[in-house]
Amino acid sequence: MDPTETNLRDAASADHRRRQADEPSSRVARFGPDVPLTLDGGITLSPWQIAYETYGTLNAEKSNAVLVCHALTGDQYAASTNPLTGKPGWWELVVGPGKPIDTDRFFVIATNVLGGCMGTTGPASTNPETGKAWGLDLPVITIADMVRAQAALIDHLGIPDLFLVAGGSMGGMQVLQWASAYGSRVFAAAPIATAASHSAQNIAFYEVGRQAVMADPDWREGRYLDHGVQPRKGLAVARMAAHITYMSEVSLHQKFGRRLQNRDTLGYGFDGDFQIESYLRHQGSSFVDRFDANSYLYVSRAMDYFDLAADHGGILAKAFEGTRTRFCVMSFTTDWAFPTRDSRVIVHALAAAGAKVSFAEIESDRGHDAFLLDEPEMHAILSGFIDAAARARGLER
């Protein structure tokens, strides 16, 4: 690809994404000076906005609302087509008519997180004071800030409490934060493949990613949008590194092994002989077309900062003291990014707090990504948990 073509493509895709950051294709709630958002970092954000999608219908009692929380690179399009990629929603296997989170029964809300790039205020959004993208002028965001923003949306929608909050990975962190900070507003919670604090190993991988972004000359100290460029290579490398942690050794072996890509013999060069290389390169480059590099810095940082026990004097059980929420915690056997050990920490804290908690470790060879994939065992447990909770809440079919 010649440099002019790359620049043109950059400009076009940046422009498209920039529009989504301010004027998303989805619904959006805009909050003025009357509803400022106070962040953990001590700064107040105002005005700000949150983009969301809804599926299903809110019942008259407003008792069937479900909040679905997305992972690091997810968005509000949980069960509808993503306007940038044209691909199906990221959790269509779980959210939809007749699915475990049944949109024929429940009113499902999915938001874009604070710091994201799909319409909720984030570094790619326009800073009203400058008329330019926020870039690194946006204060650092935490998981608690994301949840605060979601709670403001739920208030705005006139929904007193949520029947269920569910999500995997960083979505699971939001679920835990919801249950801890707004326990009385959460009837049931399903944190999946997640942790109550980000591990050193995960911080390490994300730091590699952030450094790759910032080392790209096109990052321009975070002001790349002003220059009509973007740190494509840096962000692609960040995605490649992170993506490895989402798969398991056994799935890499089964899917790719040492098989060569479009060739019969080794090329004695660095062109990407192996299928796994080609796969990762594709993951990296397609990610760049849909995601903002600065958003990646902010949202991954929010995960790093998450430590629910530390927020409660080092004792995780205190985060859930007196909780009446019912929990269903799940992990996957080959997930090394958020291993079962992390889920057990959550489960033990919940049990110590006297919470109603269920826990299952799902047998899967697909690593961390399993929570997004067709995992019948996970879907069966989630269905059972949700059905039983709905009965207890008096939500008849």
Place this chain on the structure above:
Amino acid sequence: MLDPTTLSKTPTVPASRVDLAVVGDLVPEGARLLDVGCGDGTLLEWLEAAKHIDGRGIELSQKGVNAGVARGLSVIQGDADTDLATYPDAGFDLVILSQTLQATNRPRDVLEELLRIGRRAIVSIPNFGHWRIRLQFMLWGRMPVTEDLPWSWYDTPNIHFCTIRDFVELVKEIDADIVEAFALDARGRKLSFKAPWWFWNLFGEQGVFVLEKRRR
């Protein structure tokens, strides 16, 4: 929270599990209860409906956990050997270990943990001192295989069998008191009269014990 739909159709205990009803009689109304090795949750579900307990379960098998969660129970996948240590002291009124002690790695530690996290424990064990087992062993010199204990020695999950008398000795060793005890026959019915240990040890298919940590 009580579920009115389950209340209206209180599940009946299947005839093959009369032992559940026997255990159920020992459970006070509204108890905070942990069922260790809860299987598919039959006992917990029945106790929630019949005794309005606040119940929790621990179960090793994925199938059991799935079934329990689908019933609306709070079931944690885990095992008695490793997971009891994470529960706080005296968090439960009652802890039940039904037909599971013989399958644990360290039965003594498990028993002590039960009495730490529960104010009382109900433990039921298959009695390896039953006359039929003794007879098989004596006549054929082989590890006994019975209807209730159908596994061969090499594939049995039951690695720590004991007799009723062995168990009574262990309870003494860990400074616990037997508040109540009885033996069940092959059909899970109570042996109908008070008898000395040797009698139960010979004719009881199962022993059921209510234990408490000895107060000092």
